[in-house]
Amino acid sequence: MNKEAFIEAIRNAGIVGQGGAGFPSHVKYAASADTLIANGCECEPLLHTDYHIMQHCAVGIGRAMQALGDAVGASRRVLGLKEKHTALLPPLREALKTFGVDLFLLDDFYPAGDEQILVREVTGRSVPPLGIPLQVGAVVTNVGTLADVDAAMQGIPFTDKFLTVTGEAGRPGIIRAPLGTPLTDCLAASGGALPANPVFVLGGPMMGQVVEDLDALSRERVTKTTGGLIVLPSGHPLHINATLKVEVIRRRAASACIQCRYCSDLCPRRLIGHPFETHLVMRAFAVGNELSELGSQVAICCECGACEQYACPMGMSPRRINQVVKAAMRGTSLQYSGPKDIREDVTAMREYRKIPVPRLAARLGLAPYMSLETPWLGELAPSRVDILLRQHIGAPALPVVSAGATVRKGDCIGEVPEGALGARVHASISGKVTAVSDDRISIEGN
Ligand code: SF4
Numbered sequence: 001m002n003k004e005a006f007i008e009a010i011r012n013a014g015i016v017g018q019g020g021a022g023f024p025s026h027v028k029y030a031a032s033a034d035t036l037i038a039n040g041c042e043c044e045p046l047l048h049t050d051y052h053i054m055q056h057c058a059v060g061i062g063r064a065m066q067a068l069g070d071a072v073g074a075s076r077r078v079l080g081l082k083e084k085h086t087a088l089l090p091p092l093r094e095a096l097k098t099f100g101v102d103l104f105l106l107d108d109f110y111p112a113g114d115e116q117i118l119v120r121e122v123t124g125r126s127v128p129p130l131g132i133p134l135q136v137g138a139v140v141t142n143v144g145t146l147a148d149v150d151a152a153m154q155g156i157p158f159t160d161k162f163l164t165v166t167g168e169a170g171r172p173g174i175i176r177a178p179l180g181t182p183l184t185d186c187l188a189a190s191g192g193a194l195p196a197n198p199v200f201v202l203g204g205p206m207m208g209q210v211v212e213d214l215d216a217l218s219r220e221r222v223t224k225t226t227g228g229l230i231v232l233p234s235g236h237p238l239h240i241n242a243t244l245k246v247e248v249i250r251r252r253a254a255s256a257c258i259q260c261r262y263c264s265d266l267c268p269r270r271l272i273g274h275p276f277e278t279h280l281v282m283r284a285f286a287v288g289n290e291l292s293e294l295g296s297q298v299a300i301c302c303e304c305g306a307c308e309q310y311a312c313p314m315g316m317s318p319r320r321i322n323q324v325v326k327a328a329m330r331g332t333s334l335q336y337s338g339p340k341d342i343r344e345d346v347t348a349m350r351e352y353r354k355i356p357v358p359r360l361a362a363r364l365g366l367a368p369y370m371s372l373e374t375p376w377l378g379e380l381a382p383s384r385v386d387i388l389l390r391q392h393i394g395a396p397a398l399p400v401v402s403a404g405a406t407v408r409k410g411d412c413i414g415e416v417p418e419g420a421l422g423a424r425v426h427a428s429i430s431g432k433v434t435a436v437s438d439d440r441i442s443i444e445g446n
């Protein structure tokens, strides 16, 4: 398959990056790079989705890496994963060597799976602040995305998603669900919630979104970037932290931030040399001066949460503050205009400041769930799906079906708007389209 046909196949299948915000893959893969990195690091505690995919789709990942490596012109092709996966390493190494792919092993630290951290690990190069890996000659793509790239090369569109359901679920495990499946169906397939008043995290405990109750969960759907559903009791520290009011956070910043700068010193982005000092944002925020040159450096923050969930000895919320400042900046003309050089003197401390995942899990109050097994629970067959038209970065897909239409699994139901950045969406079950709205297409199964 030549590059043009490869990119066309990826576009037709609606592939987007599954490890992050859902960047359309046909745009990313159109680039040229000397290094291709498959990201199998899965550094968020409790998630085992990528492990399952690497265990069961190794040959497909290898095929996809070979095609993608040829398409971008990468002379070096590696799959990055944790060295702790001792049982997985020999078969994975064997499966990938026929495709010219080597393993790159990492310690069990957070956030090894942040693509900029992974690029630094593999190539020794730091992506510039506000930059992308391509600027230092690397393309990084998640192993789940690669499994779907392999299917796309065989003409099969992206319609289903693997996810981990864990924590206080009756039967934790890995499931595969059609896109648009209600997350309450995923929960039911995993034995339901054990606590009387559960809360949920969509994604990983560090960067996921907290959903406050079952009613709110019933409105959530599986999307192309859903990787996990974690069940916790109401009042868990992650719940409390995620729902603190901004004014409480500000009062705490003013009264209890001791400016020890641990948040800056352990910031993974700072440790790859970005000129970012989040304790200075804290200082500005405490006195209401965050919409300033000092505050604008939040644009560099990747919201990994290492500062507030691990580094801070005072229980402050620097990540939440950075999110609030970023949102406020969107309504102004303020932009980061500070230095974009890499501070190599700071990177010298990186090796000593990596955050061990078991210790992070203990800090998060997740130690009791770290040893949970997550066996394969099977494929879900929901009676109804609501497929979101925006499951990716860019413009929402434009519906190409109307209510009443009959569709088969894999039919294109949403197209990329002319000239826009976006991704197609496809029917994830066969049945009848029952509703088409601005943000979703609903299908009732046969
Ligand atoms: S680590 Fe906590 S107390 Fe120390 S400067 Fe940062 S926010 Fe303030």
Ligand code: SF4
Binding pocket: 263, 266, 267, 268, 269, 270, 278, 300, 301, 302, 303, 304, 305, 306, 307, 308, 318, 319, 322
């Ligand atoms: S969330 Fe905190 S640790 Fe992570 S990049 Fe932002 S400031 Fe740094």
